[in-house]
Amino acid sequence: MAKPEDLRLDHVASLARIALTPDEKVRFATQLGDVLAYVAQLNEVDVSGVEPTAHAFPVVNVWAQDIAEPGLSVEDALRNAPEKRDNMFVVPKVVE
Amino acid sequence: MTYEAVIGLEVHVQLKTRSKMFTRVAAGYGHPENTLTDPVVLALPGTLPVMNKEALDKIVRAGLLLGCEIAPECKWDRKNYFYPDSPKNYQISQYDQPLCRGGFVEIELPGPARNIMGEHRRIALTRIHLEEDVGKLSHGEGASLVDFNRAGTPLMEIVSEPVIHSADEAFAYLTALKAVMIYGGISDCDMEKGQLRCDANISIRPAGDAALGTKVELKNLNSFSFVRDGIAHEVRRQVAVVGSGGKVVQETRDYDGQTGESKSLRSKEMAHDYRYFPDPDLMPVRVDEAWKESIRTGCPELPFDKQRRLQKEYGVPYTITSVLVPDRALSDFFEEAARLCGRPQAAGNWIANDLLRELGAAKLELAQSRVTPRHVAELVVLVETGAILSNAAKEVFIDMFQTGDLPDAVVARKGLRAETNPDELERWCSDAIAANPKSVADFKSGKESAINAFKGPVMRAAKGKADPKRVDETLRRLLAG
Amino acid sequence: MSEELCHSTIADLSRLLDRGGVSAVELMRAVIARTKEVDGRVGAFNSFDEADALAQAAASDERRSRSRTAGSGAPGRPLEGIPIGLKDVIAVAGQPLTASSRMLEHFVSPYDATVTRKLRDAGAICWGRLNLDEFAMGSSTENSAFRTTSNPWDLERVPGGSSGGSAAAVAAGEAIAALGSDTGGSIRQPAALCNVVGMKPTYGRVSRYGLIAFASSLDQIGPFARSVEDAACLLSAISGHDRRDSTSVDLGVPDYGAGMAALAQSGRKWRLGIPKEYFGAGLDPEVGAAVQAAIDEYRRLGCEIREVSLPHTKYAVGAYYIIATAECSSNLARYDGVRYGHRSRDATDAIDIYFKTRAEGFGPEVKRRIILGTYVLSSGYYDAFYLRAQKVRTLIRRDFLEAYKDVDAIVTPTSPTPAFRKGEKAANPLAMYLNDIYTIGVNLAGLPGISIPCGFTRGGLPIGLQVIGQPFRETELLAVAAAYEKVTDWRMRRPPL
Numbered sequence A: 001m002a003k004p005e006d007l008r009l010d011h012v013a014s015l016a017r018i019a020l021t022p023d024e025k026v027r028f029a030t031q032l033g034d035v036l037a038y039v040a041q042l043n044e045v046d047v048s049g050v051e052p053t054a055h056a057f058p059v060v061n062v063w064a065q066d067i068a069e070p071g072l073s074v075e076d077a078l079r080n081a082p083e084k085r086d087n088m089f090v091v092p093k094v095v096e
Numbered sequence B: 001m002t003y004e005a006v007i008g009l010e011v012h013v014q015l016k017t018r019s020k021m022f023t024r025v026a027a028g029y030g031h032p033e034n035t036l037t038d039p040v041v042l043a044l045p046g047t048l049p050v051m052n053k054e055a056l057d058k059i060v061r062a063g064l065l066l067g068c069e070i071a072p073e074c075k076w077d078r079k080n081y082f083y084p085d086s087p088k089n090y091q092i093s094q095y096d097q098p099l100c101r102g103g104f105v106e107i108e109l110p111g112p113a114r115n116i117m118g119e120h121r122r123i124a125l126t127r128i129h130l131e132e133d134v135g136k137l138s139h140g141e142g143a144s145l146v147d148f149n150r151a152g153t154p155l156m157e158i159v160s161e162p163v164i165h166s167a168d169e170a171f172a173y174l175t176a177l178k179a180v181m182i183y184g185g186i187s188d189c190d191m192e193k194g195q196l197r198c199d200a201n202i203s204i205r206p207a208g209d210a211a212l213g214t215k216v217e218l219k220n221l222n223s224f225s226f227v228r229d230g231i232a233h234e235v236r237r238q239v240a241v242v243g244s245g246g247k248v249v250q251e252t253r254d255y256d257g258q259t260g261e262s263k264s265l266r267s268k269e270m271a272h273d274y275r276y277f278p279d280p281d282l283m284p285v286r287v288d289e290a291w292k293e294s295i296r297t298g299c300p301e302l303p304f305d306k307q308r309r310l311q312k313e314y315g316v317p318y319t320i321t322s323v324l325v326p327d328r329a330l331s332d333f334f335e336e337a338a339r340l341c342g343r344p345q346a347a348g349n350w351i352a353n354d355l356l357r358e359l360g361a362a363k364l365e366l367a368q369s370r371v372t373p374r375h376v377a378e379l380v381v382l383v384e385t386g387a388i389l390s391n392a393a394k395e396v397f398i399d400m401f402q403t404g405d406l407p408d409a410v411v412a413r414k415g416l417r418a419e420t421n422p423d424e425l426e427r428w429c430s431d432a433i434a435a436n437p438k439s440v441a442d443f444k445s446g447k448e449s450a451i452n453a454f455k456g457p458v459m460r461a462a463k464g465k466a467d468p469k470r471v472d473e474t475l476r477r478l479l480a481g
Numbered sequence C: 001m002s003e004e005l006c007h008s009t010i011a012d013l014s015r016l017l018d019r020g021g022v023s024a025v026e027l028m029r030a031v032i033a034r035t036k037e038v039d040g041r042v043g044a045f046n047s048f049d050e051a052d053a054l055a056q057a058a059a060s061d062e063r064r065s066r067s068r069t070a071g072s073g074a075p076g077r078p079l080e081g082i083p084i085g086l087k088d089v090i091a092v093a094g095q096p097l098t099a100s101s102r103m104l105e106h107f108v109s110p111y112d113a114t115v116t117r118k119l120r121d122a123g124a125i126c127w128g129r130l131n132l133d134e135f136a137m138g139s140s141t142e143n144s145a146f147r148t149t150s151n152p153w154d155l156e157r158v159p160g161g162s163s164g165g166s167a168a169a170v171a172a173g174e175a176i177a178a179l180g181s182d183t184g185g186s187i188r189q190p191a192a193l194c195n196v197v198g199m200k201p202t203y204g205r206v207s208r209y210g211l212i213a214f215a216s217s218l219d220q221i222g223p224f225a226r227s228v229e230d231a232a233c234l235l236s237a238i239s240g241h242d243r244r245d246s247t248s249v250d251l252g253v254p255d256y257g258a259g260m261a262a263l264a265q266s267g268r269k270w271r272l273g274i275p276k277e278y279f280g281a282g283l284d285p286e287v288g289a290a291v292q293a294a295i296d297e298y299r300r301l302g303c304e305i306r307e308v309s310l311p312h313t314k315y316a317v318g319a320y321y322i323i324a325t326a327e328c329s330s331n332l333a334r335y336d337g338v339r340y341g342h343r344s345r346d347a348t349d350a351i352d353i354y355f356k357t358r359a360e361g362f363g364p365e366v367k368r369r370i371i372l373g374t375y376v377l378s379s380g381y382y383d384a385f386y387l388r389a390q391k392v393r394t395l396i397r398r399d400f401l402e403a404y405k406d407v408d409a410i411v412t413p414t415s416p417t418p419a420f421r422k423g424e425k426a427a428n429p430l431a432m433y434l435n436d437i438y439t440i441g442v443n444l445a446g447l448p449g450i451s452i453p454c455g456f457t458r459g460g461l462p463i464g465l466q467v468i469g470q471p472f473r474e475t476e477l478l479a480v481a482a483a484y485e486k487v488t489d490w491r492m493r494r495p496p497l
């Protein structure tokens, strides 16, 4: 398991799309370092041959038939939009 | 040095379903912006996905048609990345347990000529998995606009092995794949509607080398010909780079079909780390034998199998089958007509030439055609029995294409029945021979083509209602006499 | 009279409403008045819509009078006209849905959660938006972006969390019962700290559709109430398969109240397991003593008490913080300011907008967890963290299932300590995380668990007893809890407000 100092805070925050202040970086590094040191105890557990649990009570083939149902009106769809135009959501220009 | 191109294609195909992949709001194309959304599509807080059974059936069918191994059990994973067209900022996809593995697409390479069948080859597939589509971004002044109608549409990703070696092969692969999808009722694959999208991974290596070169991912190949042109362009570009002592850089490039140029997308892209993990909101899929069997039972004949059968069973030539077979409905139309009239060749000609020409001119789909297999079959019979002549038949065809009347009715309405009185035909032929002694002499001295000089006057006298074959016979008999 | 109504149980109020001793509107008015009187001090609510609540109550009275006219004579439905508070992570159409986050400060839900719809179908009144730790991340309700809820028993202390608003509202008489959500103890721990009953059903029992996701594989909605019977009543109303939640289990829902009563009648003697790992260091002596006394009470009731072992207990918190943060990092990616929610005003482009919006919209605990979760899933670390944690989860679940070969239920403290002072653990996330040490295993194993009042400290702070049941056997679990509740009167005490 990775050591706490491996927490590449800038890289990870960038993957998570969160801008951190210098102060937050210092605090998070310490706090998350503590947490990582704590979770490192999972290394003690012998998990060889153990299947991971993704669902506590797994069932398979939970699906719905392909029947179209009414959705939201355009008004409702855009009701909470921070910015809208021509029935669409507006975001600052995406540079490709 | 000669180089060999190594190409792998990643094709995304939208499945033809009524509702979306993980929610039941309608899926569709061409609707007003943001009218095909619901709380799940917009990823409103608290919403959850539920699988669409039909989409699963369709990917299993695709897998069976393409000879894939269907996974007995598979799960769903989240592919995490941020983009404004992605409502959850993760895409539900299948990472390490795709529903289908292996399989192949049978392709036909261009033949030496248009009317000669090309070589057939199998392009191996790596995998096919199911995922969901994203919304659509359009770029306006200083801002981008997002429409989520497309978001959540079931999407099948078909990944080929890197075993394609030319732009022509890539084109043939897409053509064949599209035909299979249409045959299976899996997707309409209309590239203009974004129902089929293609990315290409392209590298070059010295011919004969086994190691792969650095690959470039080419995106935005949004028509079949752009795929061909884009790949050809990229291969030339890489050969030029290497040829001038440079190195191909691993990157994603955007191909502009209008200008025929590509540019690197690398600059603006952020580092990717998709952080795949199993989606805890969805349960696994288990495909048992009974399910597979029920899908297999409904599977159609594959296009190339059908083509081989039509050629063998009906004796129709490649020139006709190569036109009919890519379109499942058209080839079914043909089979029906051939069965009704018992003259497959003639029926095939009418359909492949006249029907397609008229449909094209009228900008109609086959489904909208007023001409049915019965129309074609009856027309063929009229011609074969000599009841009408081929010029008249053309006229009948155009008429029934417009009116939907059966050939008999058109012939009666227009008075196009062939002139069958043998005495009259004999008289017209004698008159024509008598009027042209020079050509009689030419013909008798061995100039075969001289006979044509009599046919014009005969046809004029018959007002076009004489059967050319019988005119020819009669003239020869009289000239010989 | 009015305050008395506010502290009554669902069962009593239902009879009173049936008799015509009070109308739903009168009851709702009383609850509104009580809320206005005390919520300035308690801070349980993010918001409430008085007019909407009264309109729902009037509609309930209308339904009741129609069925009276129809002369059915049958008693009304148990939740008809009862004001139920909802944690502000459960969607109610037309009402705010904030998760106590700046990110969703102005968000109004266009749809009902499945539990909301079920409550409406049962005739209940959806009452108010109850405070929580932002996005349900925390154990003290101090992580709310809007207010810190106070413990009604000591306003200087936390009510626990993350469903602190739900627990405090029920304790303070601001709602007759409430719904919360429990990912690692977020119902049971605040219930313990506020002297109310709080239950987390088996994972899959209650639909999560319309519950703002924190950690999808652990989250479950459950009731807060003043008695086990009330909790059973609420659970019956909200349980059941939902075609909008693939993880909701397609099993019949028993009438928990009736099942519980039948088991009590039968005089069944329960075999109860006491896991030794839950009584070690870190357990407050007063809490330990109260729980021991409760175990003795069970023994007096004729129950068989057995020591059991849950050997992987010490790894539960670690596994939990990997799984929960990994899932939350992905679940919270949708809060990007594009379709709804907070959007930074000074973003320059479509990438920048994510960084600034999320920096401004999320509080520190949410950021910490997203970052931790992003890290454990990042390239090269998945196997070491997430996959390993999922395997440890298997072992933890196995421990429980093994124990259930010998016992019907497991009895433990709910929280190692009573309510702590505000600010006491705010600077030390790890200390805060360890608060959930007794509750987390239940979520990892997907089991049902309940916390019931079992005493007070000398300083007058409530103590909770946790009973852990077997998968989908909530009826037995409720019966075990009710057996103790019946012979004690801790739940009758009211906070000195």
Ligand SMILES: [Mg+2]
Binding pocket: B010, B157
């Ligand atoms: Mg891909």
Ligand SMILES: [Zn+2]
Binding pocket: B012, B131, B157
């Ligand atoms: Zn894809």
